[in-house]
Amino acid sequence: MMGTRPRSARAGRSGVVLIVVVVGAAIIRAGRLLAAQRAEPAHLAGGWELPGGKVDAGESETDALIRECYEELGVKVRPGARIGGDWPLGGGDDVLRVWTAEIVEGEPRALEHLALRWLGPSELYEVSWLPGDLPVIDLLHDHLR
Numbered sequence: 001m002m003g004t005r006p007r008s009a010r011a012g013r014s015g016v017v018l019i020v021v022v023v024g025a026a027i028i029r030a031g032r033l034l035a036a037q038r039a040e041p042a043h044l045a046g047g048w049e050l051p052g053g054k055v056d057a058g059e060s061e062t063d064a065l066i067r068e069c070y071e072e073l074g075v076k077v078r079p080g081a082r083i084g085g086d087w088p089l090g091g092g093d094d095v096l097r098v099w100t101a102e103i104v105e106g107e108p109r110a111l112e113h114l115a116l117r118w119l120g121p122s123e124l125y126e127v128s129w130l131p132g133d134l135p136v137i138d139l140l141h142d143h144l145r
């Protein structure tokens with residue numbers, strides 16, 4: 001969530017499309033999905049998301065997923081299957097790319113989030129997901145049943 005590392009966006013001259021790739025981890029355990037409540041920035045605070053964040057320049061997407069889960073949750077994860085393709089974020093060219101992920105070490109803690117919740121299929125829509133996440137959550141709903 002935090003940091004000042006260079007990003008993988010293609011910045012620069014006019015005509016070049018800027019794309020920020022955000023990776024998200026669908027951590028599912030015993031039929032429940034791990035949801036995380038954002039602490040910042042102010043306009044997103046309180047919204048719920050999949051743990052993850054922006055891919056750094058030169059970093060693979062799955063390495064970014066592993067890094068973000070360690071930074072945000074204090075756990076080591078192993079990425080699994082990709083869930084869908086590019087999920088559009090916020091009306092621009094930014095996209096969310098989601099993988100299932102298995103925790104191989106540690107127990108998740110909210111190191112950068114306000115709260116964490118393990119949501120079963122009947123609880124999945126009890127939290128206010130960030131708008132861009134809703135189509136992904138619909139798809140993940142099928143994985144939980």
Ligand SMILES: Nc1nc2c([nH]c(=O)n2[C@H]2C[C@H](O)[C@@H](COP(=O)(O)OP(=O)(O)OP(=O)(O)O)O2)c(=O)[nH]1
Pocket residue numbers: 001002003004005022023024044048049050051052053054055068089096130131132133
């Ligand atoms: N991690 C994550 N971000 C999401 C999801 N859905 C969604 O719209 N976003 C948005 C929120 C943010 O605008 C952006 C991710 O930014 P971030 O702040 O988490 O990224 P980062 O960890 O690399 O942090 P930073 O250095 O830019 O502060 O993507 C989601 O499910 N997970």
